[in-house]
Amino acid sequence: MTSRKQEKFEMILDAAEKVIAENGFHGSQVARIAKEAGVADGTIYLYFKNKEDILISLFQNRLGSLVESFKNNISEEDSAEEALYKICDIHFSLLEENIHLAYVTQIELRQSSLELRKAIGQAVKPYIQLIEHILIKGVADGSFRRNLDTRLTRQLIFGAMDEVVTSWLISGQKYSLTAQVANTVDFFIRGLK
Amino acid sequence: MTSRKQEKFEMILDAAEKVIAENGFHGSQVARIAKEAGVADGTIYLYFKNKEDILISLFQNRLGSLVESFKNNISEEDSAEEALYKICDIHFSLLEENIHLAYVTQIELRQSSLELRKAIGQAVKPYIQLIEHILIKGVADGSFRRNLDTRLTRQLIFGAMDEVVTSWLISGQKYSLTAQVANTVDFFIRGLK
Amino acid sequence: MTSRKQEKFEMILDAAEKVIAENGFHGSQVARIAKEAGVADGTIYLYFKNKEDILISLFQNRLGSLVESFKNNISEEDSAEEALYKICDIHFSLLEENIHLAYVTQIELRQSSLELRKAIGQAVKPYIQLIEHILIKGVADGSFRRNLDTRLTRQLIFGAMDEVVTSWLISGQKYSLTAQVANTVDFFIRGLK
Amino acid sequence: MTSRKQEKFEMILDAAEKVIAENGFHGSQVARIAKEAGVADGTIYLYFKNKEDILISLFQNRLGSLVESFKNNISEEDSAEEALYKICDIHFSLLEENIHLAYVTQIELRQSSLELRKAIGQAVKPYIQLIEHILIKGVADGSFRRNLDTRLTRQLIFGAMDEVVTSWLISGQKYSLTAQVANTVDFFIRGLK
DNA sequence: CATGAATGAGGATTCATTCAT
DNA sequence: AATGAATGAATCCTCATTCAT
Structure with a gap:
């Protein structure tokens, strides 16, 4: 191009x-x-290709920025706990700073056919895999418990963060989203140990 | 009526x-x-009133059954941990048994305006409050840690369960949803202690 | 209905x-x-069903009137020659009297897909069969020659009349269409004997 | 050029x-x-000039070939009857050999505005005039009857041939078009005598 | 209470044509 | 002479909702 x-x-x-x-x-x-x-x-x-393709492209493009941001901010030397914190922090910060994007990802993007949902699922995959990567690393270095079901847990973590963002958005952003990072990650870490 | x-x-x-x-x-x-x-x-x-009202009514009606089911199955004598387990179990079981309902709640119901999302939020409130009620009880009886942010945590728990259901649905129900209950609740309990 | x-x-x-x-x-x-x-x-x-269906229905309806008109005006007792004359006369008269209909059948109806052309062909069939019926009768009673290829000839007659109408229409109706009936039928009769 | x-x-x-x-x-x-x-x-x-102009040019170009073919094959020494036979033979042969061209002339070219129909009429004129020329010659040398309306008859002949081609095309070319030449011309000759 | 014929607003998409390069 | 990216007008059809019966 x-x-x-x-x-x-x-x-x-x-x-x-x-x-x-x-x-x-x-x-x-x-x-x-x-x-x-x-x-x-x-x-x-x-x-x-069509109107729906705009939405998909938009999501892919913005998610690319998010993953880019992770790469720039998370080093392999970070502990799994630190990495998890950064992910949640970047995730919440990005959407709090960009309310337009938050609306699109949390509300509009969900208004889609099963077909589209699958396409979105594909785009989210790298992000979810990144979470799993951190979980695996944490298990390997002993930070997290051995018997952790990483496939299930990555969903639990993603879903929990997603719900927090949506609730904050629907509430009319009456409180700070980034202020929830510490407690959210704390909940995760405890669940992982 | x-x-x-x-x-x-x-x-x-x-x-x-x-x-x-x-x-x-x-x-x-x-x-x-x-x-x-x-x-x-x-x-x-x-x-x-209109087409959207059918969807809302449908959701409210079915959610009513879910809450009804909780009332019938969870007694005040149950420990907070047991109650949480039952909630997750009933939630997953109901949707696994009724794939029609699962599609409607996880996919179709999300295809809605902000307006509708708020109405849905109202309908979900009793359920989320039920979760919070259990959390508070757990904190009170010492099962859960004192400094728990119950408002935030109820969202984390609801969001995590919701994501597990949606992932299972989008995957094409290739695995058992109820089989995820134990690990899911385990993750919550650890996060709560 | x-x-x-x-x-x-x-x-x-x-x-x-x-x-x-x-x-x-x-x-x-x-x-x-x-x-x-x-x-x-x-x-x-x-x-x-759709826009094209209006055109087809219009044609079928009007053609029905034409065939109806034949039934009312042509008796089985008419000689084959008389019947042929009446057909041409009614055909030309109807279209000369109804210029709107003439435009639709001669110009607009031709602006159609092969698909539609086939549908039209079906509608025209009874008319063309009526012509063939007369030809066969004429052969049977000795008015027309024995070796007549009635399948081919019905097309020749229909096509010839059709072209006369279209030419008259495209010319801007500068002359009388019904005035052509006598010579047209004369040409046919000679060709049939 | x-x-x-x-x-x-x-x-x-x-x-x-x-x-x-x-x-x-x-x-x-x-x-x-x-x-x-x-x-x-x-x-x-x-x-x-525009898209329609392509269609017109295509038709004019191909019709030019047809007229060219007539010039090469029909001599002034041919009798009127022979000339008429050759015209029909060349007309049917050309279209039977070139099915692409047949589709364009019989189906696509008709899908046109009154405007375009007139332009096509202009292009066909030399062909129709050629037919009339033969008719006049036939009347002059006594082959055809004196009272023949040559203006009308040229249309009858052209229309009849045209319909035979279109019917053959719409039928899916299930039979030989050139096999119809003899009977077609026979019908014309009888009508002309 | 129930019907179902009638309404009419609303929008994605195509494609002939242009014109700056 | 040739290009091809950009233009923007133009329209069929669906379907939620109403209301006379």
Whole structure:
């Protein structure tokens, strides 16, 4: 992809994030996104297969940033506990800082067909695998208990964090999300030991 | 509500559960639900405000059964740990036994506006409060640690269970959901102590 | 079909004939036809499967009238020659009297997929068979020659009449169509003897 | 037109014939024709005014070949009857040999606006005039009857042949088209005498 | 209470055509 | 002469909801 194409691709993605966060996925007409991005309606379809593809691409792109952020902040020398803390911290911070993105991931992205849910599942996989990687490492170095079911536990951890974010969002962000990091991770660590 | 009305109300709800589970919320036309229930299209609107109201009512009704089940199975004499185990067990069992209901609650019900999400949140509240009630009891009788943030933890527990169910569903139910109960609760208990 | 339904069905058909004749099939929006018929857009779809179905139904309906007209005007006692004359006369007269219908059958109806052409072919079949019936009768009573290939000839006759109508229409109806009946039939009769 | 231009013009025409025969006129995107011809989309518009112009040009070009073929095969010394036979024979043979062309002329070319129909009429004119020329010659040399309406008859003959071709095409070419020449011309000759 | 015919708003997508390079 | 990225107009059909019977 040329940088010219890449540039326009991201313009549309930014526009989509804004419009979808404000109006919801079903409430966001392609024409509206095009206008916000400053391109013609038809141009959207030179970069995305269809409307749903915009949503998927948006999610993949943003999740990529999250994973990127993990790579930059978590070193292999960090203990499993520290790594888990950082993951939760980055996760909560990112969404608290970017309320548009939070709406899209927690509310709009869920308004999707089973088909789409599976595609999203694929995109989330690297993240969930990262959590499992840390769990395995913790078990190996003795930080966590031996009999830990890492496949199940990675889901428990992801699901717990996800619910905290959604509850915070639905509450109208009346409290600090990042303030929940310590207790959340504490709960996890205890469960893991 | 007369029993005559009540009866038809439930006929429509049963029809809706079946149709929505098979076709998804957006794929379920009111006309289709009416036909399945054996009533005229217009009749639906004598019992429900609109299409979304069917979904909410369905959820409330089924959640009522779940809470009912808790009341019948959990006694005040049960220890907090036992109660938590039963909650998770009943939760997983109910959805494993009723795949239609599982689809509706985990997939279709999420395909909804922020508005609807709030209504659903209201319906889930008693359940989440039940979890918190157990947590508080556990703290009180010394089963759980004193400094537990019960508001946050009830979300963590609910979110973790919810994610396990959704993952199981999206996987295509390739493994037993109830088989996850023991490890799931174990993780919670450790986190709570 | 109740007479209530039948009535609305024909209202829509009449509206479609008018609108399509004036604007062509591709130039006729369903909304426009609905407005002309005095019904809502959606109502159209209670009576017709889709836009193309309106065109097919229109053709079938009008062709039915034509065949009806033949039945009323041609008696079994008529000689084959007389019958052929009447057919051509009724055919030309009907289209000359109803220029809207002429446009639809000669121009718009041809603007169609191979699929549709086959459907139209089915509708025309009774008419072409009627021509063949007359040819066979003429051969039987000695009016026409024995070695006549009736399958081929019915096509020659239908195609010849069809072309005369289309040419007249494209010319802008600068001359009388019915004035061509005598010479047209004369040509046929000679070819048949 | 330079031979360079001429060459590319014909490349596009060949591509159009192939694509339109396979997908129909409405199903043939300009981009598809361009790709088949190995040129850029925009290049098409250096050689043709618009999409419809491609169809007209294609028809004119192919009809030119037909008339060319007549000139090469019909001599002024041929009797009117012989000439008529040759015309029908060449007409049927050409289309039977080139099924792509047959689809385009009999089906796709008819899917057109009144506007286009008139342009096609212009292109067909030389052919119809050729038929009339033969009729006049036949009347002059006494082969055909004196009172023949040559304007009408040329239409009857053209329409009859056209219908035979279309019927053969829609039938799925289940029988030989050229096998119909003898009986077809026989019918004409009788009608002309 | 119940019916079901009628309504009509609403939107993703295609594709012929243009024009800056 | 040629390119091909960008344009943006244009429309069929669905389906939640109503209301006269």
